[in-house]
Amino acid sequence: MNHFLKKFRQDVIAISFLGLGLFLALALFSYNPFDPSMNSIGQGLKATNYCGIVGSFLADMLYQAFGLAAWVVVVSFLRIAYASFQGEPLNLKNIRFVWALLLIVNIAALLSLYLPTTKVFKEQIYLGGLLGLGVSQALMRAFNSIGVQVILLSLMAVLIVFYFEKSLQELSETPRGFMAFLKKKKIMDKLAGFFAGMFVKEKKAKAKKLEAKDEKPKTVFPLSDKKFVGKDEEEEDEDLNALLEADAEAAEDEEEEEIEEEEEETPALKLAQKRKVVMKAKPPRRIENWDMPKLALLEDPPASRIKIDKAEIQRKADSLVEKLKNFSIEGSIQDAKPGPLVTMYEFKPNADVKISKISELEDDLSLALSSESVRVVGHIPGTDVVGIETANLKRETVYYKDLIAEDQFWSEDLALPMAVGRAVDGEPKVVDLRKMPHLLIAGTTGSGKSVFVGSIITGLLFRHSPKTLRLVLIDPKMVDLAPFSTVPHLVLPHVTEPKKAATALKWAVREMEKRYKSLSKFGVGKIEAFNEKTGGLSKAEIEEHEKINLELEEGKAKLEQYYYQPLPFIVIVVDELADLMIVEKQNIEEPIQRLTQKARACGIHLIVATQSPRKDVVTGLIKTNIPGRVALKVASKMDSRIIIDDSGAERLLPNGDMLFQAPGVGKPTRHHGPYLSDKEIGNVVKHWAAQAEPEYDPLAMKALDGFAGGDGAEAGDSGGGGFGEEEYDERYDEILSWASEQKEISASLIQRKFRLGYPRAARLIEIFEKEGVVGPANGSKPRQVLVSSFREQ
DSSP, X not given: OHHHHHHHHHHHHHHHHHHHHHHHHHHHHTOOTTSSSSSOOOSSOOOOSTTHHHHHHHHHHHHHHHGGGGHHHHHHHHHHHHHHHTTOOOOTTOTHHHHHHHHHHHHHHHHHHHSSSOEETTTTEETTHHHHHHHHHHHHHHHHHHHHHHHHHHHHHHHHHHHHTOOHHXXXXXXXXXXXXXXXXXXXXXXXXXXHHHHHHHHHHHHHHHHHHHHSOOOSSOOOOOOSSOSSOOHHHHHHHHHHTHHHHHTTOSOHHHHHHHHHHHHHHHTOOBOOOOOSSOOOSEETTEEOOOGGGSOOOBSOOOOOOHHHHHHHHHHHHHHHHHTTOOEEEEEEEEOSSEEXXXXXXXXXXXXXXXXXXXHHHHHHHTOSOEEEEEEOTTSSOEEEEEEOSSOXXXXXXXXXXXXXXXXXXXXXXXXXXXXXXXXXXXEEXXXXXXXXXXXXXXXXXXXXXXXXXXXXXXXXXXXXXXXXXXXXXXXXXXXXXXXXXXXXXXXXSHHHHHHXXXXXXXXXXXXXXXXXXXXXXXXXXXXXXXXXXXXXXXXXXXXXXXXXXXXTOGGGOOOOSOOOEEEEEESOHHHHHHHHHHHHHHHHHHHHHHTTTTTEEEEEEESOOOTTXXXXXXXXXXXXXXXXXXSSHHHHHHHHSSSOGGGOXXXXXXXXXXXXXXXXXXXXOOBOOHHHHHHHHHXXXXXXXXXXXXXXHHHHHHHTTSSOOOTTOGGGTSOOGGGGOTTHHHHHHHHTTOSEEOHHHHHHHHTOOHHHHHHHHHHHHHTTSBOOOBTTBOEEBOOHHHHHO
């Protein structure tokens, strides 16, 4: 046995290192930074690397350490294999391994020296790796740029000589010998002939296609060959789709053998269940002490794509023109814009046709086109056509992962991005809740309302850490927002009781008032300016503000306190307004009205959703101050008019089909909302929950705990411990400031001074007594003011 191993030892070593070199070369060549690795652990994702998950880990480690210099490792392995084939014995103690390692580090350092900020592979890998960057920066501190270049280039030349064990003269002759070998074998001539033949063949094929194209009859209207996907598809998807269409393209190919090979390969490609979604932007992976969620937390969409059926679109266009002609409405189809859910036909009527006549024929057109839904959009602004939308035979699901991979979602101009979905033409739609500034959502059961609300919250969790965003989740149905109950962004626990919901909204009103007081204190009008100003305060200034607030706390003038550090945005999500309005209409409607009127500038935003958009639920007071609206499928025209002031939502399709009314836009536009699974939401929530537990607001918790005392008191009852109506008197701060300067006050004195009704003045006296501002009643005499410390300040 020993004799056998000794005999073939050189061959085994040569083949082993050749295999290792090829394996490593394939792993490096097919490296994808979004494959599972030490820096990106995918959840349920398969590695696209040619060498599987082992190859993805190995390639990632080498690229992260050495950058493109990692290919020197491949060269070293192949050189060992070549030497073993030539009969050179392998000695692991050979110092040549040291020269190889130093050469790799040297090349990595040179790459980092000349291109220190350049990154490759989706901007994830430094050109010289982390090791090369560290070495080059360390040398730069000691020798500066010119000196480091001289040192590294000289060292590289020495290491190459040591590694190959050849003089510089011998190494310089190697390229000449190689070129002589190619010339002798006439390899270059053969390659030139091969590529020339390919060029001629390709030219003939193009000419043949152009002739066939000219013979085809022209359609009535132009239609592009795009698919139901975004215009900027990944190369992987284009290659996959091209191969899946091999059967159709094969008829145009000249060589039958190549046709058969493509047809045999196509079924295997169809087995691919997922397609890789590549992030088009470069979001921060870490904000201060928080690890931000990665795109890998969301599942990859299916690989299959639905292609436009031109024949079906042409058939519907002809049927549309013919049916309208039967009703004495003549015109022509100018264009068709297919989208993921519907196709919009642009119909140009003759000059004597009234648009209102077309709108009355929606049911007749739906019957003629055998369509699930037909909606007449009406006149399209800026054109001379009328839009008619008809449902596609096959619907293309819009996946949330595709939307947030777009550059739009990560734009710095969007403070609170919200992925609405894809428009009729397939373009992604992302808006800013900050500019909206509040959103009203309505849709019947099965319309996709809960999925859409969940996608909005998930998008905010992708963009913001708990330091820049806080959430208030009000969910009377108890289950729709429950998956988000453990994220550290919460201001208070997941609210499910209507009376506690009223308390939470009243806390938000008090928070709004305190924020406005803080903005006024620093002389700014918006939260962005406030955060910029307070973020630049010195340590001494912060300590001074902290001291002032502490004195106000001790002086029992808590309402005079103010914020002096940057504030996060607060987004309040009310998932089912109807349930709250049935139980606590007055205590719910009033704080929502106040928040929608005033809360924008101080960074508080509302998202209100309901599946019952009735007049007694979406009242005029609520609706007036919420300009952003989303109407999914509703039961009737009346419900549609309540939400978007127009009919049309009753004709929408289920599962995400919506009309989006943006602020300042005359007519709502149709979009198809994104799909987001419960598993994907769970992955994002787990990512945040693993980093920290929620830190609830003490004041809000005190109010909720006071309400939950078990006495069944109303939310507005002063004995319940919550935020009662009396604590929200708009002039409370003004009257308290005046009272602190007096020695004695009474209800009648407050009534005359501020021109209030007596019940309101008496209620304020009761609040002052409860908070220790004034003493107890002493018959008909005025009450003594106890907060003398205010007058002394």
